[in-house]
Amino acid sequence: MALRHSVEMEPYSGPEPGDLIEIFRPHYQHWALYLGDGYVINVTPVDEGPSVALSSAKAVVSGKARVRMQLLKEVVGSNTYHINNKYDAKYTPLPVKDIIRRAKRFIDQEVSYDVLGNNCEHFVTMLRYGEGVSEQVDNTITALGIATVVLGAFSVMGLLWSRSRERKN
Structure with missing residues (x-):
């Protein structure tokens, strides 16, 4: 698994609980929130199959997604990722314990999915900041x-x- 890391001043230590993870798919970015111990929470199609690449496309068609806790390496697959807490300058992150507590409440829940107003980036930024935003x-x-x-x-x-x-x- 390839990794992008843009901070040059400090050594890479891996994601910390509450970090936003941006995963680079061929034509879009998928977002997850790091929970710790190698796990992330992210939205996937309700009827998720083995194909990671088609996950967001299936959710778009159905208008529904399932929140799953998965290993980061499984979600990333053969793609690349990096830690991207890019909204920290604009929004104050919630305390990490609150982010994780809020995230865990959603595990295995079905949620609505809409590319423009309620996508994977909206979901994880809502968990981290209390407000869903998507620069994408x-x-x-x-x-x-x-x-x-x-x-x-x-x-x-x-x-x-x-x-x-x-x-x-």
Whole structure:
């Protein structure tokens, strides 16, 4: 299992309970929360099978997910991961004992799943900070908004060009 670690000033000591774990899948990032002793909590499809790669896709289609406690190495599989408590500057993490207690209440529970408003990143940030946030979703929505504006501008320009040509004929 490959590992990314971006902190250069201190030696890598592994995740600590309450840390957010970002797992790099081929086309998206999956998120989990480290519980300790090699275990994480994360959302998986209700009918999870052996394929880790399709997990989020199955949850998207069903609109439901199951919260599971699993070994980090099993969730990561052949992908890479890193500890990413990126929202700590914006939100104050809850005390670790509260994060773990809240997380354990969800184990084996079925929860609703929605890519834009209630995904795996929302779930783990809600546990760590008390508020579900997803920069991944915000970035996607921003990119879609920009693409829509650009396509709209090209459509208007094409319409104006077409009318200009009609007037010349």
